[in-house]
Amino acid sequence: MNRVSRIRVAKVDKVKEGQTIKFSFHRNEKPQEGFVGLYQGKLFAYENTCRHIPITLDYGDNRFFDTEGKFIMCQTHGAIYEPDTGLCTRGPCAGASLYRLEIQEEDGILWFEEGSLS
Numbered sequence: 001m002n003r004v005s006r007i008r009v010a011k012v013d014k015v016k017e018g019q020t021i022k023f024s025f026h027r028n029e030k031p032q033e034g035f036v037g038l039y040q041g042k043l044f045a046y047e048n049t050c051r052h053i054p055i056t057l058d059y060g061d062n063r064f065f066d067t068e069g070k071f072i073m074c075q076t077h078g079a080i081y082e083p084d085t086g087l088c089t090r091g092p093c094a095g096a097s098l099y100r101l102e103i104q105e106e107d108g109i110l111w112f113e114e115g116s117l118s
């Protein structure tokens, strides 16, 4: 049976433009990592898994944006993803999308509900 719990991700005002915050959750009892970020004033959250090979996008260093801060980039083979849609527009997984995570804001806190995963 899947455990369902609500995870406190971050205070909303701690998520700064062009930056990301990582958090941990479980999918089917397996530990996973997600990250939330802000791009052009809009929050986004994705699972920290590249669509090319299922490894993390960062090297464990919370570096997701490219040097210009315009795209999310897989550090291993350089796949480029749009921050707002999660769509891979360049690289070995072009056309695939990052797994979006639904984040909810409540009283200035961002929450993620593991039960919302399929």
Ligand code: FES
Pocket (backbone or CB within 6 Å): 050, 051, 052, 053, 054, 055, 074, 075, 076, 077, 078, 079, 091, 092, 093
């Ligand atoms: S694992 Fe991300 S582009 Fe290859």
